[in-house]
Amino acid sequence: MFLSVIDGAVLILVLLSYLGALTQKDLIKCVVLTGLGGLGLAYIFTSLLAPDVALTEAILGGAVLPAFFAFTVMRTQRFDEIEE
């Protein structure tokens, strides 16, 4: 199976969203970007004909993991502060 143009675009989107999640200071935005990257990865797995992995990635990486991260952010602090 070859990658199409849409797959390449989704790959770039995944890369950009994870980069944004790494550089973001607001942790809630970081969580949302992580979920977006997980959903893009799920699409790529589907187009590579791996539906089992895609199902796992869509549920865990797109819904459950951001929810857990958001609960943890709700419990602790919202902004990533660097002491200088």
Add this chain to the structure above:
Amino acid sequence: MKLSVSREVAVSLSFLLFGAGVFYSIYSIEVVEGVNAIYTHIKIVPNFVSAVLFDWRGFDTLGECLILINSVLVTGIVFGKGLFNWDFLKEVYGEEKCKDSDLGFTPIVKVLAVPMGVLLMALGILVILGGHITPGGGFQGGALISAAYVLAMVAFGVRRCPIRFTYKFLESLESFGALLFLILGLLGMVLSGYYLYNIREIWGIPPFPSPPGVGDVGIIPYLNIGVGLKVLAGLSTITVLLLSQRIISKNIGKG
């Protein structure tokens, strides 16, 4: 006020659009066989991934299960029963006394959360029970059910959650799932001499009565059910521990 009104309008519009799309696609439904067609074309009986996961690499699946059990145990130790004399947790939870974490969503979200949760749970049960034929399996189905639980918890808060799993029930469910997996492995050891061996038939009777044309699946559906129960209970336990403050406040009061 104005912002919230515009938000409601936007949510209603998107709800109408998506609802119309769903109804249109149901009206002109056309089932595409998809990946299953490829599977059955190459004559891999019945689901190759499931066979690899539970039959050839059964020990690896057992290891994955134990990893999940470990993570739930660690979460329980940090947030659950293990906190008795932890000062930083007293500082974190001691200030707000037993606040119900209702996040204050609009009625649209609350009304939509119940049927979506029920649909997700039904889909999860379907994915678990059809794990040996279709893509999916115990892990995915259990994660779907626990995603429904997370949805209901987030939309309604802990106390008014329509899906009521108590903490004790989830704990025992997780132990039951893991024990089911281990005991089914012992069954293979008794009958053939190898742990987690897939048994085709016990005294002439197949362990899972499957319709003709599907092929022998052995004990894979039962292993799927065990893994599904365990994953569902594990992820839901983490949700309960992270979202509810009542258990934690009670434990702090004890300490």
